[in-house]
Structure formats: C-alpha cells, structure tokens
Amino acid sequence: MSILKTLIILSLLLISGCSNLTSRYNPQGERDQPHLSENRFVVIHKEYKSPPISRYRLNQLLNMAMYYGPYYLYGIEPIRSINFTSELPPATFPHWAHRIRYKCNVCHLELGFSLFTGGTLITRGDNLAGRYCGRCHNGETSFTVKTTGERTCERCHIRDLGLLKGDFDTLMAKMPRRKYGDTVDWNLALTKGLIAPVDTIQGIEYPSLPLPERLKKPFAWYTRNRRVTVVFSHVKHVQWMDCAICHPEIFEIKRAGTMEFDKQKMLYGMFCGRCHMHTAFPMNNCSRCHPGVLDR
C-alpha cells in the first residue's frame, strides 16, 4: 500500500510540475507574466482573437525561422532575369556590401527597389539607362555594369557563391562582431561612427517627418500566451530608414491597429519578417526583441 501511495504522490507531483500543459489556454498565469513598466515603455494592449499555439508547434515554427548558414551568405538576394532565358546565373545582391555605404531609404525609396524578392523587374536596358542598379554601377559611383577587360558579368552574376567570403572578410575586417546572421553588429558600427551610410542620393532630408514624442519610447506588448513580451524601438529603426518603408504597407499606423500579428506571419515575410528573416538580423537572436528569452 505504501508503494502505491508513493507512486500516486510521485505521479501527482510530476503532473503538477508540467503546469505549462494546463496553463496553455490560461492567459492569466499571473506569476508567469513579466511586468511591463509604463515608465520605460509605451505598453500596447493587443487583443488576439485565437488562442496561442502549442509549445510543440511553436518550436517547429521557430526551427524553420532560424538561420544557421554561412555568415557571408546572410542578406543575399538573387535577382533573376524576368524572362528566364538568360544564360547567366541570377545576379547576387549582397546587402552587407551596400549597407556600409547606404541606408535603406536610398535603394528602397529613392531608387524604387521592392522589398520583395522578385518584386522589381530589372532589365539590362534599365541598368544601362541608369536606373536601379545602373544608377550607381555606371563606372562613376561604382564599377560599371558593362564588361571591362578584367571584369566580366560574373562579378554580379556569380556562379560560385563561396567567392563572396573573401569580399566579406576584407570589408568587415574592422567591424564590431556579434553572434548571429552575418555576424556584424551594424547598430554598434553606426552609433560608433565606424560606418557613415549615406541617407539620400536625391537630396531629401530624413527623417521626412520628425518622430512624435510618443514614439521615442520603445513599444512593448504581450504575446498571446502573455509569458513572452515583445519590445520594439522606433528610434533604432528610424536611424536606418524612413517611415515610408514600413508604414502604411507593412504596419498599420493606427494605434494597436496591426492585427493578427503573430510569429507564424514572420515566416511568410509579413510584418517583422519582411526584413528580419533574410536581411537585417535573423530570428536566432531572440533576446533582442523578446527580453528574457534565450537565443537559439
């Protein structure tokens, strides 16, 4: 009998220890909910229409969102020819080589590049006429799209992506490093003045709108299961880009207007995932946005 009692007590203890299984749909696990101070943050109260997904599914999702590839291949965009008849491989655009010199506004707002892969229909005619890539790659600002004696089309239409490693190492030799993505700490480089990317090539003053007072404090909100919080700082984003890159197309301007804003959407390149899957820094670095969550 005493063995049975011990077993019963042990199993009860075991089950009660897995309290997350029962609190999955209980959003008010009060002792699990971190506190968001109203002084430090602008706390946004979001309402979610559906319950949180299970931890197993969330884990599956997060495994798909991580980047564990080579550091020099993070931020690479393939630019294919629009009629698919070209013999050349797609042009490989490295974000890291351009981030040093230009901020996001220059290409995405002024030159008209789309934020989607394949969203900008660039032809060789465009490049030669000084549009898109050809705006800078004309021999004056940077190397020309036309082939010269030493350089062939393969400078951009790269066949072997391993060649990028050498370029990356040369360019980033003196940059502060961090652990994820392309392993360069861009924010630190910017604030320390190690890079001075140009804001505009059309002479426009940025930001085009002064940041309202309310947006100078970081935003914070709870995720669906209220155990994880999200912190977003406008200031850190505005130092790289103008309002028009995210608003109103990716994020709604109205307060708490961005609905159904959950992690699954990141995978599809919606919301934060538009930049923070392939370009800015990957989702491995959880603690940058989710305070207290361990990085992967």
Added chain:
Amino acid sequence: MKSNIISVLFLVFGLIIFFLSFSTAETRGRLKRTLPPYEYGTIVMNQFSEKKGLEPVIFRHWSHRNRYTCRLCHIDLGFAMVRGGTPVQEEDNRNGQYCGACHNGKEAFSVKDRGNCKRCHSPYPVGLDQEAKRLFYKVTKTLPRGRFGNGVDWTKAEEMGKIKLIDTLDWYSFKRPKMKRDKGEIEMVPKVKGLPDIIFSHKKHAAWNGCEICHPDIFAMKKGGTRFKMIDNFNGLYCGACHGKVAFPLKDCGLCHAKPVSL
C-alpha cells in the same frame, strides 16, 4: 422552438462579428507590391471588354496627366474616380463621348481606326509592357524627379512650366466662368501629439482640379466642416480618393504633415 431561435440568434450574431472584423482599422501585413514608376496610376478597365472578347483596357495616368488637367476628364468628360464607375463602351467612344472625345484622330489617335485597338486593349499584363516602359522614360526624362509614385514631381513640373496642362476641349467643354477666389492654405491639426500639422495648399490643387472635383462631393465647403482620420485616407475616402492610387501614394508623410514644429 426556443432552442431554434437561440441557435439562429447565435448564427446571426456570429455572422455579424465575422463581417465586422473586416471593417476595422487592421492590417494583416500584406505588403502591396510597390508598382514600378511606369505603372503607378495604371487602371485596368474591364467592365465590358472581356465579355466582348477583347483584352481589358490598360489606362495609364502618366501619359495623360502630362497634357491635361484632372478636371477635364473627371468633370467635363464624366469619368468616375472609382473602379467600375464609368460604363464606357465602343459605341460611346465612336460617338465622341468619354475616350472618344479626344481619341478622334485630331487630338489623339482615333478609336475608329482598327489598327489602334491594341494600343489600349493591351495584351500585356501590368508591369510587362516594355513599349509603355520605354515611352514612359522618354516622356518623363526632362521632368523633375520625385520620390514614390511615378518618380516624377508633377506639381513642380507644372509650376516650372515643363508641362502645359489643357483644361478645356473647345468642341466638348461647356463654357464656365473662371473661378478666381484662391482660398489659400488650410492647416489641419492632427490628433497625435508631436506630429506636424498638415498644410493643405489650395493653389497647388486648383491648378489640376479646379473646384468641382473635391467640392462638395468629397469635402464640405464650410471651414472645419469635414472631419476625417488618416485611416479614411488609406481606405480611399477624402484625400485618399486621389492620393493613394493616382496622384502620389500616401507614403510620403512629410509632404503634407509639413508645418515646421516650433521649438
């Protein structure tokens, strides 16, 4: 009986909630693809074309706005500013109405010439018409650059005299007295603190629109008589009737929210 009524009530309630969920100020993160500069302001007119066996009409605003004011087509000729609002058919065009008022062989290429059908009923989807693209860059080569939209600063182009806008068609427009009153600039204070005030210039708009396009259908004439929010603009009302799809997109916040913030 009672449970029947209750279940019906639940169903109705549920449907109401379902449909209401689409009308709030929400975004679901669908980034609308930014149109290339030569396709901004492009309208596809397909009320009757496909039914009659033709490709839909691809109408590009940029090829018209460098020659004519907005008022001419939208007030004199009677084109609507919403999709599907104007029932234009071949017969109307042949009789000198709608498109046919200018496309009569004298002002522009004629609709009656069978070789010209494909110029508008274009087989190329939006974005892939290389000829239109070439023409766009040729036409806008000398015009001042702008951000967004067509990449052209149309207001500046008109002020600098690089484009001359025609406002009446002698054989079509009715005579109207010239409106001289310039109501000047209007300042609007936004609700969010810290956002600069909006400066609306009547002069800049009147050059293209006259008075009739906005008043009284879109905006009340009484000062302060129209109250609206930014979300209404994004939904195509008020300012969004033109600024979103055609005039310039609503991405350039600082262009309207321009009043310098005093320290």
